[in-house]
Amino acid sequence: MMGRLSNARFRWLAVGCALLAPPGCSSNHAAMNPAGPRARSIAELMLGFVSVSTVVYLIVSAVLVWAIARRRRAGTSDDWLQRGSSEQSNVRSRQVISWATALTVLILLTLALCDYFVMHGLSSRPTDSLRILVTGHQYWWEVEYDDPDPSRRVRTANELHIPVGKPVELVLTSQDVIHSMWMPNLSGKKDLIPGHQNTEVLLADRPGTFSGQCAEFCGLQHAKMRLMVYAEPPKQFAAWKQAQLQDARNPSNDIQRHGLEVFESSTCILCHTIQGTQAAATVAPDLTHLASRTTIAAGALPNTQSNLASWILAPHRFKPGVQMPATQLQPDDLAALAAYLASLK
Amino acid sequence: MSSRFLELAVVALIALTLLGCERESRRFSDSPATPRGVQTIRQSELQPGSSIPTSGPPSPYDDNAYAVSQGKQLFEWFNCKGCHADGGGSIGPALMDEKWIYGSAPANIYATIVEGRPNGMPSFRDKIPPQQVWQLVAYVRSLSGQLRKDVEPSRADHLFTRKSESSSPKSAPVSSSAPRDTQ
């Protein structure tokens, strides 16, 4: 069931997907558009269940329609009890029903067995895997690439870079309420529960960008708590990780220098961290390499300089109920700050 | 007589509903003004001649449970616990007792947070936006039970160090000069 996906089966999968969800299948984060062996085994099982269910449904509906049609043309409607007690029809009904029940039990058991095998496959723990600690917060994901040497730990937020072909073990917990991490293309969802530590394995076998989001209702902005996963070839991943380890770039022109001053003298300093500057609060996402991320505010906005400025001025316009407060910066300070943040590659 | 009673009941009911509404409202894009007359706040009750009571603006979030709970969150995030512990005080003075060194009126507390105080209280002017400062003010007042019981937050999902704000008794504020009691 697990194994690498041969080409033929992939076409069958695409056909099944087309049958099931014509419009939905196109968007890239559908559960039926797997990019890893785990999601693929579940997608195949799903197609098995769907096809069996469709067949069962058509049979039962056909029998029902036949039964109703047959009885609408029958004789008068008054002689009540005798029709029911005729032995011959009862015996035949009893046989048909016992066969149907036996068939139902058989089908259900085979489906349960299939699920057991897939479940068995999913719960196997890979040995040498990249460990990433993911902590859920109200409305964003704190990501830390684990490493025995503390100085080599990469801290980022809302975006995961993983090497293609190498299993990645996510260690999941939460700081506040229950969240649930779900990347439909890669794997099933797993909850992040305060006081518990769950693990989930991700393995992408083709490069690409896969979006995911929080799947357990976690409060006002549950809808905009998204997570981007970038599966990259190992070389590209290593380069990215190396870049992330560096401190923040120093401001290269006056505007950026003024932006850094504004950052260190206004409300940002109490929550955010930019390594290499005075800002070291860990309450909010780490902004050291903010510009290297494609989205801001956990996927609520694309990461452009203008979006950054409007987000900083009034976050509640985009995510009402978010913990980040509105700021009262003058326009020129705001522009300088945005320019500086946009330079933090 | 019964119509009189009916009127009273209706009025009480309307008052209750208004209180209920205010407690539960969630205002996200709210930006209450900084008190204009911060300079007119007096830190000490002692005044020559007739004493003029301090008259800063009231705390906008006294009846709003959501804002007070946000204040409690900020009390932890901005590391107020570092000096004030859970309200019982360690390096900094206790906030849950009835002693107030720099005045117990909301505007006084606002001024204390924004201006800072001698003996180690840092100034957070421009470092915390006004809305959050007012949330912190409301929470600090709830530490000594100044707010309504149904507005004050109950226990946090942390170690249980003291009774929750909503179950701590309301203490009448007393102005005291000593930063920390020596008894």
Added chain:
Amino acid sequence: MTPSRASAGRVLDLSGLATYAYGNRSLMWWGTLGLILIESTVFALGVVTYLYLRERTAEWPPHQQLPSLLYGTVNLIIMILSGIPNQWTKRAAEQEDRRKVQVGLLICLIFAAAFLVIRGFEFGALHTAWNDSAYGSIVFALLLLHTVHLATDFYDSAVLTVLMITGPISGKRFVDVSENAFYWWFVVASWVVIYATVYIVPRLT
């Protein structure tokens, strides 16, 4: 009127049937049984919650003294002894001897009152508070649940006693006394279970 075909028809003459009955013939017995099923489910789930929370922590009770056995055991004895007057009252009720029922009910009330008084001391001797930890919370929850049942049954029996002494009573009121005794047996049984959970289980390391 009922449909026409009932005019002639055979009849079943039921004149002279009893107007009340004891034990599981009476509706009240089944109602009490339903209540007992509900309450025992509540107690069972409370005990399961206790064991669930115990299994999650290494140290149980967490950094606290064990609850003292004294008052709990005294209450256990009182509760078991209270079975005697309870059964006696039940038999007296079924013999419809109003005098003996009054005496029996008063004795049962005394036992219940004694139990409630000692329950007050018990709460003090638990060495934990309801908000100390999950352990304290579930111990207080179990004891409070049982106390509520006891208090409601105490009040219920008190009203029944006053009725048996003063009130207008007919034969079927004795059925109520008998059912009340039936419910009391449940209160006794539930205390044995909760006593074991709260006092014995933490001692089995």
Added chain:
Amino acid sequence: MTEHRNSRETQRPQPGEEGRQWLDPPGFYGWLTTVDHKRIGRRYIVTAFLFFACAGLMALTMRLQLARPNGHLVGPDFYNQLFSTHGSIMMFLFAVPVMQAMGVYLVPLQVGARNIAFSRLNAFSYWMFAFGGIMILTVFALNTGPEAGWFSYVPLAGPQYSAGKRQDFWAQMITFTEAASLIVAIELIVTAFKLRAPGMTLNRVPLFVWAQVVTSFMVLFAMPSVMLASSFLMSDRLVSTQFFNPAEGGDALLWQHLFWFFGHPEVYIIFVPALGIISAIIGTFARRPPFGYLALVLSLVVTAFLAFGLWVHHMFATGLPPLGMSFFTAASILIAIPTGVQIFCWIATLATGGRLEIRTPLLFVIGFFFIFIIGGLTGVMLASASLDSQLHDNYFVVAHLHYVLIGGAVFPLFGGVYYWFPKMTGRMLSELAGKWNFWLFFIGFNMTFFPMHILGLDGMTRRIYTYDAASGWGNLNLLATVGAIIIGLSVVVFFANVLVSMRSGARAAPDPWGGKTLEWATQSPPEPCNFPRIPVVESRYPLAEPELAYVTGLPTQFRAMLVTRLHDAAPDHVTADPYPTIWPLLSALATTVFFIGTVFTPWGLVWGPVPVAIALTCWFWPKAKEVEIQRRVEIKPQAARPAPVLRAGATP
């Protein structure tokens, strides 16, 4: 005995000597004090449908908000209250109560009893249910509606992350509805066990009554779990207990275990009575007894037992050990078998029955087949742990739960209302409006919820107040919103049909559909005492017999009800049904004040019960006049002569 004047609101026929005891005081005071299971049952159903309408409007608002990406109709805070209150009202204040209310009205009639057991408690149960619903709707209007979903996971619903009183009112609403539901459960069990007409042995009990009894037992064992859970939540929020505080030994999953141990049986508590309604309707319209009586009853019982063994399939994503998950996968898949057997039996009944007239009740049952089987099959998918990891908490689940709840329970319920409306009001519902109601509902339903399967697979998670255009979910959501509007139209047609037909519908005969169970032996609507002369049952379908034997000789000085033995339904003794009394209403008011008081102050727990105890004592205290009559006509158990048996040889 004070002579009650003859009140003529709905009971047109002049009651005979036996009937006069059962009349209610006239006018509004009579309405407040009645203990007649029919009047209470009817207002229970009407109130539940009003709550259904409120929750339906909330659903419509949610659909309008989600119709287009980045909708601005409602903000996140109000949307959270909308979906939480919609879910809570539909589950706690509509689905369970309306099914039990159908039982309150019909079980006594179907077993041949004159009233429900513990009829004053029945009145108290209705008032508790109504006050609970009024409370939650009032607080919803005051911006204090629940905001953490109908299952309110901790710690979001806990003391730190849900400020204010929103979740306290939600938890207290559960206390109201669970108390009401537990009381009705006990009454239905005792009525079905002890108040059956003589001769109605266990294998002659109608299938609808079996369904209600099985449901009631499920209620007895499921509801305590949620009462315990909601009490723990309230004590955590109000007096700082630590049940769900991970830092002090508590556990967030304890809430999920306690809630879902109730949660899954709850959906079967909603579904099993619908199975009873379907058996009743198919039995009548197929012009033959439902095929496989024993198979149907055993399936109900097996479903009830299995329902308690599979709650963990709601928690597959919380990281439980895989072996445990496989066990619960197997159990969750197994429960499809008894329901499958029932569907096969019904189809066999339809296939081998008499000539089928497709009238509205049968139309809704046929609609049930087509919708529920899809829900059942998607349920098998959700039951398997590996698929559930992709399908949990997204719109696939939303589609599944609506297919099994609306398809599985609301369709049969609508069929049941069309089927028993003539019995309850004496008027027929219009068939034309019924057809419109059905087809609008069927089409609107499928337009709304089938696309949600696809949205779920597409990654649209549950409970999001908006989504952006790039997600590609816009078109299917628009389709779902149009479908929801059509459902709204269908419900409007239904309410119009009911209101118009109440007054000017065609007069209904005692047995308009040719039903064979005892409720069709009474008039439409039945007399206050249901059966002036209690029938003697000699077969499984009494009205199929040439003529009915009757009981005579029951005393008429008080409201006499015949109590029969559980195993063989032989007459045992006569019991007195209480007279109308105001105390259930006053006790319910006192309990409401007590419950709402505990939301605001823990001291409510100490002083609240005092007025409740006083009200209950006055309720219990017997009136001297009534006791005097009882003593006069009293026959002690020892003195009574053994009950005669009707001549042997009655057919089973």
